[in-house]
Amino acid sequence: MRRLSWFNTVSLTLGFAFLYIPMIILIIYSFNGGKLVTVWSGFSTKWYGELFRNEAFLDAAWVTLKVAVMSSTVATVLGTMAAYVMVRAGRFHGRTLFSGMIYAPLVMPEVITGLSLLLLFIAIGLDRGVLTIVLAHTTFSMCYVSVVVSSRLVTFDQSLEEAALDLGCTGFEAFRLVTLPIIAPAVISGWLLAFTLSLDDLVIASFTSGPSSTTLPIKIFSAVRLGVSPEINALSTIMISLVAIGVIAASLTSKRAIAKRAKDEQEAI
Amino acid sequence: MKRFGLISVPYLWLLALFLVPFLIVLKISLSDTALAIPPYTPTLDMSEGWAGFKEWLSGLDIENFTWLTTDDLYWKAYLSSLKIATFSTILALLVGFPIAYGMSRAPDEWRPTLMMLIILPFWTSFLIRVYAWKAILSQEGFLNQLLLNIGLISEPLTILNTNTAVYIGIVYTYLPFMVLPIYSALERLDESLLEAAEDLGCSRLSAFWLVTLPLAKQGIIAGSFLVFIPAMGEFVIPELLGGSKTLMIGKVLWEEFFSNRDWPVASAVAVVLLLILIVPIVLFQKNEEKQREAGK
Numbered sequence: 001m002r003r004l005s006w007f008n009t010v011s012l013t014l015g016f017a018f019l020y021i022p023m024i025i026l027i028i029y030s031f032n033g034g035k036l037v038t039v040w041s042g043f044s045t046k047w048y049g050e051l052f053r054n055e056a057f058l059d060a061a062w063v064t065l066k067v068a069v070m071s072s073t074v075a076t077v078l079g080t081m082a083a084y085v086m087v088r089a090g091r092f093h094g095r096t097l098f099s100g101m102i103y104a105p106l107v108m109p110e111v112i113t114g115l116s117l118l119l120l121f122i123a124i125g126l127d128r129g130v131l132t133i134v135l136a137h138t139t140f141s142m143c144y145v146s147v148v149v150s151s152r153l154v155t156f157d158q159s160l161e162e163a164a165l166d167l168g169c170t171g172f173e174a175f176r177l178v179t180l181p182i183i184a185p186a187v188i189s190g191w192l193l194a195f196t197l198s199l200d201d202l203v204i205a206s207f208t209s210g211p212s213s214t215t216l217p218i219k220i221f222s223a224v225r226l227g228v229s230p231e232i233n234a235l236s237t238i239m240i241s242l243v244a245i246g247v248i249a250a251s252l253t254s255k256r257a258i259a260k261r262a263k264d265e266q267e268a269i
Numbered sequence: 270m271k272r273f274g275l276i277s278v279p280y281l282w283l284l285a286l287f288l289v290p291f292l293i294v295l296k297i298s299l300s301d302t303a304l305a306i307p308p309y310t311p312t313l314d315m316s317e318g319w320a321g322f323k324e325w326l327s328g329l330d331i332e333n334f335t336w337l338t339t340d341d342l343y344w345k346a347y348l349s350s351l352k353i354a355t356f357s358t359i360l361a362l363l364v365g366f367p368i369a370y371g372m373s374r375a376p377d378e379w380r381p382t383l384m385m386l387i388i389l390p391f392w393t394s395f396l397i398r399v400y401a402w403k404a405i406l407s408q409e410g411f412l413n414q415l416l417l418n419i420g421l422i423s424e425p426l427t428i429l430n431t432n433t434a435v436y437i438g439i440v441y442t443y444l445p446f447m448v449l450p451i452y453s454a455l456e457r458l459d460e461s462l463l464e465a466a467e468d469l470g471c472s473r474l475s476a477f478w479l480v481t482l483p484l485a486k487q488g489i490i491a492g493s494f495l496v497f498i499p500a501m502g503e504f505v506i507p508e509l510l511g512g513s514k515t516l517m518i519g520k521v522l523w524e525e526f527f528s529n530r531d532w533p534v535a536s537a538v539a540v541v542l543l544l545i546l547i548v549p550i551v552l553f554q555k556n557e558e559k560q561r562e563a564g565k
Binding site for chain 1: 288385519535
């Protein structure tokens with residue numbers, strides 16, 4: 001077993017402290033009784049109560065959830081197809097443009113993407129609402145999905161697929177029965193990534209949402225623009241906890257899957 | 270035929286919702302502001318056929334772009350965004366590299382946990398992570414309280430609503446984007462190469478300089494682009510943490526569009542920003558393609 005040098009120990013400790021202390025402070029102060037966010041005045045869960053009585057927040061949360069489920073599902077299908085094209089289709093006309101359109105949205109400043117999509121929706125006369133946010137979110141998150149899935153497809157042993165084809169599968173059957181189960185973890189993490197990107201997005205949603213389709217980040221932003229608010233701390237704590245539970249559960253499952261595979265392989269030998 | 274279908278569905282989607290919108294932005298950036306809905310002129314009227322198209326074409330001009338050069342605000346905002354994005358990328362590299370290096374040297378059984386700890390903030394809302402710093406950096410915030418209590422300062426520092434706060438915000442929120450590509454490059458590094466270098470008489474420092482750093486190069490490049498390009502157009506961080514003096518082009522674009530409702534100027538601002546970013550974006554894409562090829 002290797003041991004960490006003092007330099008590495010210090011850099012890891014400081015690095016993770018930097019990443020986590022702000023969030024921990026936020027969580028602690030969501031249980032603060034007072035209105036002032038920086039002065040502790042006793043433990044209380046009253047801001048959580050306030051939050052759940054706030055209709056505007058609940059409505060926005062519902063819109064956000066709907067948009068995230070729809071956009072991440074469509075993005076996963078399109079992104080997986082795009083990954084297939086990138087890794088398997090070989091050379092075709094316009095390939096450079098295609099890969100450009102896959103990688104550019106990953107880094108494109110959100111203000112540009114948001115503005116351009118809004119101008120498109122107005123040019124074709126599409127009313128702004130849930131649909132326009134879904135279209136916008138699908139477009140940028142499918143690129144993330146395709147990057148995640150293609151990194152798995154690259155290491156995939158293509159002879160398995162060829163064997164299925166030789167044994168009489170149609171192309172789609174080979175994909176469904178052989179390829180999909182193997183790349184499934186990447187497809188699922190692609191979906192989760194698309195889902196959180198959609199939950200999180202403020203800028204693109206601000207451009208593409210209509211008056212009746214305010215999402216949670218838009219609500220949070222207009223609340224915190226003016227200053228710190230204990231209700232937002234409570235909301236943030238809930239969101240951070242949900243993500244933490246999700247990520248920890250996912251990493252435990254994958255750890256167990258790896259351990260199981262290692263055991264199976266050992267038994268096979 | 271099937272291959273054609275597979276290619277054309279995502280291709281057409283991206284053409285319609287990624288490329289065409291940019292052409293519309295370009296078109297509107299060449300139009301004039303008008304008190305109408307939509308608030309620009311001329312609009313293309315398809316029903317008038319060729320004559321209508323010619324009339325529309327003659328209505329376009331580069332007035333908005335000359336406007337950008339006459340008002341100091343715009344070029345100052347571009348320069349200031351460039352400066353902020355460059356410095357934050359360097360800072361993120363200085364903070365992120367030691368973390369990625371430490372992770373790659375950690376015992377094998379720690380790595381999944383460390384990896385999870387880096388990814389967790391990335392999954393957490395960006396907006397919330399920026400907001401968390403508001404309570405820390407303010408006049409009566411935690412940082413000032415801490416420094417006052419240990420006697421390092423005698424009166425509170427003003428950090429919130431300055432450029433310093435913007436740097437902290439960018440480095441903090443984009444750190445996982447810097448750490449992950451560098452870590453994945455360092456993780457593949459074969460340690461026997463370092464031992465060989467040391468056996469051949471390299472000091473540890475020069476082994477790091479001559480072996481580790483070149484092998485981590487692609488990760489460093491990818492991480493730097495992933496921070497620099499989005500930081501250039503950042504809106505949320507300067508809006509929440511920066512002050513009235515913080516000039517960033519993303520904020521200017523937002524205000525032109527939402528406050529001044531000047532769509533043609535907002536579009537022109539976007540076009541120029543895109544022209545500045547086109548080189549880094551193409552380099553980023555080349556770097557990613559190269560890595561994907563190498564992974565095969």
